[in-house]
Amino acid sequence: MSILNFIRNNSRWLFAGGVMTFATCFGQTFFISIFAKQIMETYTLTDGEWGSLYAIGTTASGLTMIWAGGLADQFRARVLVTVLLAMMSVFCIAMAFNNSVWLLPVVIFGLRLCGQGMMFHIAMVSMARWYTQTRGKAVAIASLGFSIGEAFLPLVVVILIAIIPWQAIWIAAAVLSLAFIVLLRALLKTERTPQSIAQSTQAVGMGGFHWTRMQAIKHPLFWLLVPMAMAPSTFITAVFFQQVHMAEVKGWTHSEFVALFPAYTAMAVVTSLIFGWAIDRWGSIRLMPYLLTPLAIGFVIFAIFNSLLAGLIGLLFMAIMQGGYSTVSVAFWSEVYGTKHVGSIKALTAAFMVIGSAIGPALTGQLIDIGYSFPDQMIGYAVYIMAISGLTYYAVQRFLRK
Structure with a gap:
């Protein structure tokens, strides 16, 4: 089936997946960190203090994902997204009106749980469950919603911050979240694979059977893969979280840096589509x-070079990883462990991913406070990333080689 025919025949569910991933944006680091300057000024925080508070809220949301993520195996996506978007709206309003620094981690917790955590989790689990032979294409297309938000929301928000109070933007986000409830309930009135049918069409994992979460965590393969699951969120999150700092250190304006984001997103989209095709062909x-x-x-490019062109090239290499990983990882967990319990297993990997996204801002912020700029840190991170690649290669060769 050609990609156009695939989209035409599945437009309702693919569009729903795209709306779900776009709706995660208000809880994603790239969006929240746009307001870093305003938040630090409002609450009188240093880079390290803001990063630590962000890490507290994010870590709590990651730990909650261990339990909450399993709900994707028990309830229909239509029900879950309704609850999550209503909660998202409440926490967006809280971000706009909260005046207590002590409540800030609670607000971050809610935004991160509903956005990066559960909403994205449900979107990806739905694609993995609804599609088997064309899972790669489905995941790649559904992820376009997030990519569109990542490309254009930073530019729009940076422009709006110069015109209206930053709190008004969070109120608008709350209204949009409520609007997404209406749209998604209409799109998901009929889900592609009803649960009664899905029980007989589940794809098995390694060894030819369906792995439960308990079985997965008792096997050494899972723990060998955890560093790989955490690395992208740790370091990609750090880049977006420290975008204001990065621009200042490099001698760019914030507007110049965020103007590069559409190119980053375009590369990630192209790469995700290419990897979606590659998954369906090679696994x-x-x-x-x-x-x-x-x-x-x-990261090496960011560490060594200071020109805006080098910044663009560095972002493009990051985008290649992001586009590939966002597509391949979803199919990977289903291929390794099967789809019957993929919601609860992926919830655990998503929890580690969210915890990784807490580590990045906290670690980089503390090092900035003691005098190491983010670019100064990046060579060390690059070495660590390559070590994780070697560990992942070993795990695949040891346990998954056919």
Whole structure:
């Protein structure tokens, strides 16, 4: 089936997936960190203090994901997204009106749980469950919603901050979240694969059976893969979280830096579509060990060069990793462990991913406070990323080689 026919025949569910991933944006680091300057001024915080408070809220959301993520195996996506977007709206309002620094981690917790955590989790689990032979294409297309938000929201918000109070933008985000409830409930009135049918059409994992979460965590393969699951969110999050600092250190304006984001997103989209095709042809297991290498290259470029062109090239290498990983990882967990319990297993990997996204801002912020700029830190991170790639290669060869 050609990609156009695939989209035409599945437009309702693919569009729903895209709306779900776009709706995660208000809880994603790239969006929240646009307001870093305003938040630090409002609450009188240093880079390290803001990063630590962000890490507290994010870590709490990651730990909650261990339990909450399993709900994707028990409830329909239509029900879950309704609850999550209503909660998202409440926390967006809280971000706009909160005046207490002590409540700031609670607000971050809610935004991160509903956005990066659960909403994205449900979107990806739905694609993995609804599609088997064309899972790669489905995941790649659904992820376009997030990519569109990542490309254009920073530019729009930076422009709006100069015109209206930053709190008004969060109120608008709350209204949009409520609007997405209406749209998604209409799109998901009929889900592609009803649960009664899905029980007989589940794809098995390694060894030819369906792995439960308890079985997965008792096997050494899972723990060998955890560093790989955490690395992209740790370091990509750090880049977006420290975008204001990065621009200042490099001698760029914030507007110049965020103007590069559409190119980053375009590359990520193209790469995700290419990897979606590659998954359907060769499978995700063969691809996984090599995905982090472009991220390491991008960090080396950021560490060594200061021109805006070098910043663009560094972002493009990061985008290659992001586009590939966002598509391959979803199919990978389903291919390794099967789809019957993929919601609860992926919830655990998503929890580690979210915790990784807490570590990045906290670690980089503390090092900035003691005198090491983010670019100064990046060579060390690049070495660590390549070590994780080697560990992932070993795990795949040891346990998944056919």
